[in-house]
Amino acid sequence: MSISHKPNLRPSAQSLGHEAVQLLHSLAQFGSVPEGGITRLVYTPAWREAQAWLEREMTSRGLLTFWDDVGNLYGRSEPASPGGRRILTGSHVDTVRQGGCFDGAAGIVASLIAVSWLRATYGPPNLPLDVVSFAEEEGVRFPVAFWGSSNALAAAEGREPTPLPRVLDEDGIDIERAIRDANLPPASRRSRQPVGAYVELHVEQGSKLEEAGVDIGVVTAIVGQRRYWVEVVGRAGHAGTMSMQARVDAMACACSLLNELLERAAAIPDLTLTAGQWHVEPNAVNVIPGRVTFSLDVRHSSERQLDLFACEIERVCSNITAERRASVRLTSWMNQAPVPMNPSIIALISSAGNDAGWSSMPVLSGAGHDAQTFAGSVPSGMIFVPSRGGVSHAPDEFTSSDALGRGIEVLIRVLYALAYETYLP
Template identity: 40%
Template sequence: MKDFRQEISETSGWLSKIGADPSGGMTRLLYTKEWLDAQQALKQAFEAVGLAASYDAIGNLSGRLQGSKYPDQVILSGSHIDTVVNGGNLDGQFGIEAAYLAIKYLKETYGTPLRTLEVISLAEEEGSRFPYVFWGSKNVVGTANSEEVKSICDKAGVNFVDAMQNAGFNFPPKNQSPRTDLTAFVELHIEQGKVLETEGQTIGVVTDIVGQRRYSITLQGEANHAGSTPMSYRRDTIHAFSRICCESIAKAQAEGDPLVLTFGKVDPKPNVVNVVPGYTQFTIDCRHTDQETLERFTQQLETDIQRICAEMDIVPSIDLWMDEAPIPMDKQLVQNIVHLCESQRLSYRLMHSGAGHDAQIFAPHVPTVMIFVPSIAGISHNPAEKTAVCDLSEGVKILAQTLYQLAYQE
């Protein structure tokens, strides 16, 4: 099959300039000028290779190659065009580039498919500008809640709806139904971890996307003088936090892979050197591929927090604000990709995704699969995000062959 390295470099070259930070990195936030410029540039690229390009109401961009026999059966591939602040130029963007190059190659090599092929540049996944994630994919499958975004603003105070309308988009009509023409969704993505690189493997075939539970925990104790308050009299919320953190991480380590547990933000008050911290807020992020294990483990965490706080005369408040179930990929699509890798003697591994992706939004509604390529040193959401172009090319090859099977074969 064709070597895609040169086309990947060329495509990434012009697309990565849009939203590039002069000091390095990439910032392309939903409904900003950089975001709109990138979508417009992709629209021109889609049209230049003979794809019918169009936006939906909220700004998802599609490029379609109409099928000859089953035009209403759509094989969809792509990813999100938005980035985190000062991120890299592969997360999301590469999945769009890959789908575009794969469909371009299939059109040039095999002509019109039996089923419609569509590359999609999803409007938003990251939640980097507004506190809402998967706005693009949720609108495609009909699970977006417009009421949830009407009152939210970015850090500059810009309202979500105003930003959307200023970019030329709006909410879908209330009587618009979710898409029912999708027969498969395939997302190619960098791993954002270092398993593939460490194991010397080229392709990751994703079997599951982890479930996630996220908490905001508040501990209320008593602020007091650091010099005149004896240790036995203190209601020290940082001491309570440290016990919770140490016990929980020890239990996570004992539980073992694939469970992961992160204490990502800690905010003590008054946060000065000479006052016992009487208030601390912190976050917990727990992930696992099995729902029962995720629930059991996090329920134990909650019980431990209550016990530790009771022992220390601390009042806890536990807010479980994200509860996303694990999402399995389609078993047949997974097996198809495994067969492709084996037939080409390509090094691969079956693996789960520890990060969230648009594929998890599509999977409950349409057969879905993800393909990973290695991330150098596992770095992502960072200007240093990088994958060897030879690995990117192998990913596009597997994607193109997968799309060929789905769209060109009976």
Template identity: 40%
Template sequence: MERNVRLSPQDKEQMLSYFEAEVMQVLNWLAAFSPDEEGGITRLLYTDGWLETQQALAVKMASYGLSTSFDNVGNLFGKLQGEDMDAPSIITGSHIDTVVQGGMYDGAYGIAAGLLALDYLHKHYGKPKRTLELVSLCEEEGSRFPMAYWGSGSIVGKRNFEQIVHLQDSYEVFFADAMQRCGFGEGTARDSRRHDIGAFIEVHIEQGAVLEKEGIAIGVVDTIAGQRRLKFEVVGESNHAGTTPMHMRRDALEGVSMMIQTLRQETIRIGSPLVATVGRLQVQPNVPNVVPGKVIFTVDARHADEAALDCFCRWVLGAFASIAADRQLELHGTEWFREEPVPMNERLKQQLDAVCGELSISSKRMISGAGHDAQMFEHICPTAMLFVPSRRGISHSPEEYTEPSELAVGVLVLTELLYRLGYEGEEL
């Protein structure tokens, strides 16, 4: 059953009221799994709590009329079969895992939104033309093992079993052993690699304060920013804090403090969307009465433009080398992590813009400074991502929060986009 017209204002308000109540029920239900004794939620890949949550979600999806299946790494799919058996699927969803003591919205909101959207569409319009699917991805955060995007990466062919052979968690449990303990691994279910995905749409909390500050309901992600992570080792000379004159010191920490200040000043001068962060600092010998002889620290730099990001990182290396030379310090720098910027599909972004415009929902194009599963899916299919506001921009914390009314708007926009793609067959 198809609509003859776009949503009326009355339909919009009824849907928002319904989604506002339902989305909190699903999120509170999910939050009851894997609570952390210290606060928040800790649901790490291939733990008992993780397995219990995925299995419960499979039952929940089935109760909403979706046919469910796991792949061999533990990604869970709920399918609403379309009339055209050969048409590629339209998939929405997010990840089930959390950081340690994380919040109840990151990842979980995208799953709840997809569940409610597919349920609403099925109840009101029956079978779609194109198959619609909800995915609860097994992992995104990289919180247990040194491997992020395991779920989505396995689907798109960027992750494989060879890459995890030697990986262990902090308790020296091997990745493969943890996976097999939960009943997954090579040959346990259908292969994770998919070649039949027509589009992927991810709904997520912003994890920043832009939408809240500007009073905007929806962020249409234009590009997921690229990332560079650099590690620096600065070596000076440890010496007595009381007997070494200031002009004779080779103080590694003083040099690093100047590097950090210079980094901040240049980042502010260049401006948005560039951000740069010194997140880890190790000082040796790290005692009160000794001039620091060595400092190891990291720089995380992000930008939506690859050339601009590379240019900035070259500047960082040169500026830090100059500061070190002025102080007779040794400097060693290496890049240990690299992710290129990933633009979202322009056609889908335009469709999201149109949905928000026709429903009188405020929206803006924006950059995602955080990484998401959507950047993996863009390798194989048209991909879109939309944000809803986050209170004070807090995320990866028990304090993570978004108003239920704001969550409902995100579900509404997703539902409308899925209707147009799945039932009206709009071009991808």
């Protein structure tokens, strides 16, 4: 594949990076918390102010702004003649609690800069080119990850908005009231136009690019995720009176189990296994744990490997708990298949990286992203830029100005091909 007309005025990655850092700095004022980091949960005042700020930035750059039913914000670079499928690029401004200022936000400012640079340099595109800030990606305030992008896709496909789920936040506020309180502008019919392609820049959140010393990650797939609860039941007992030999310590059993599983996981390339959440009962200093429940999060790009590891988990759980006279219940509660990115968009990103002179490599995304919502029905792709130390979802999340600039340059080239050359896969 080759792209016939590349942008002839080359943007400066350095100045793009500087602009990105400026915008990220401004955006970081919304939801910054005294304990460190940023907490900008969907539909809260901090999130609402961030979206309003973004709308002003879009307007000042000559983009036409509009909203949809759930608070997704768009800034359009209008084509000279209307019509045609939209080219969508963006990310999200909602964060985890005490998150960093790059996850989501980097993609937002990159899209804003890329689309405005293209408009300022080449004038109107041939297809509507929309920057989008999805209303919700993280699923932290409400357990509805990708809520924004799911509704954006539904609108673009002429479907009705997803019915409001009956979910409450920590303060007992339901999502319907949260939306009402956010006082969103009315939805525009523009949000219902079909989408021709979706491209998202995001920080890697891992350390593969940094370790390889590579500028651009070309995402080939978003890994599949399976989640389980492992409930180990032993026998609670008095810490001083029950002999070590007589015990069925649920925590001792859970620890053996986890260590064995982690060892097996580490032997499988690219598989990740995380036991992040633990509930110990009765969780008292002087009582032998009688019941321990913990989560397992398993990710891999191959469905088959996830199947095999699921068998491994079952086997290890039943062997170890039998050895220790405990019992175990394994519950699967999430099964997301791996999502491949569109091969043509992958090639487009890769070739844009080469043309710009930045090193690139194919990478997997270990995290979920809004791109996975679109990838099933719209040609989609993702550009990763390096994360220092692979740190993310934490206040010390960091990507350098130069690294951001390189990513934005690649995004510009990709969007040029899609919206100006109407190179649609």
